Amino acid sequence: MGRTPFCSSDGLKKGAWTAEEDQKLISYIQKHGEGGWRFLPQKAGLQRCGKSCRLRWANYLRPGIKRGDFTPEEDKTIIKLQAELGNRWAAIARHLSNRTDNEIKNYWNAHLKKRLANMGADQVTVSGASSSSGNSDSNAVTNTECAKPQQSEPTKKRSASALLLNKLATRVTQCVGPLRASQTLQQPTMPFNGGAENSDIFCHPLPSSTPESTSWADNNNISNSLTIPECGTTNAIDERDSSSSAGVLNDIVASEFASLTCVDELSDWGNTNYSIEPEQVQIDSSDSMTVGYGGLWDDDVIVVDDDDYTVGSLGFL
């Protein structure tokens, strides 16, 4: 004996709900409460499947549902929980006040997953092109090498995890040594104001040894009139948006880290490649910055203390 289908398609309406249908559903539930979905449509005078009514109520009509843009905090929560729980949207939704599982699922698929995928966090191969000589620096980490960003697309996509983010930040720290030793970085595609040509390249040294300065900005004469040693094709630094020292500093640091691609041979997923794009690095203050994962700011704060970088990973591990 077969089960009675929850939704018999006979004469039932599908598709977008009208305002009139919404009102009927709201009125009925206000009077009789939720539940009894199978017979609710008939009682409420709706030509809808009970399942459709429940979904409409749960995802759209239920009082208190929060709609609209997701906040950065919500982004972080979703990413972390997705890493921990997988695609258990209902469970994730319970951690976000008044967001529906459907909305979170849609937001993940439409926004977060793409941003994370754009990181190319798991490219398979990496060349040590940029600074093989630099890798001999004493700061180099044996299981990590740094290279210019590769152009190849990620061979597969994988959901990001908090652990991955933490590892990313760790690798950034490890990469700083060899890069700094190289003292020469190519400027990737950084947007400049003032009409600078994209093809222009400038190079500048990374923070060198810093005796007793109080901040990286001080150490490197970061100011509105910042002068950056140039090499190769010159770029009009003065044309950059230097309305604030933080902005200039942000550009510099972003350009440096945009040049990083790191291989993590000890990754749980095998040889794993991390790269960081300029827009994922943000200066928080004169001596700290945040590395975002997948275009999102997260809790991994890289603090510049004299000439050393350390990573404070907040909330993970």
Next chain:
DNA sequence: AAAGCTGTCAACCGCAGGCAG
């Protein structure tokens, strides 16, 4: 201006688990 393309998101579908009889 129009056609085609892309992204977004509400809604649908099928499955699985919990529960009552």
Next chain:
DNA sequence: CCTGCCTGCGGTTGACAGCTT
């Protein structure tokens, strides 16, 4: 324990709006 019902969940679809060419 078995069966059937109800509900919840996650994957997928399709309409539509906005963007690009």
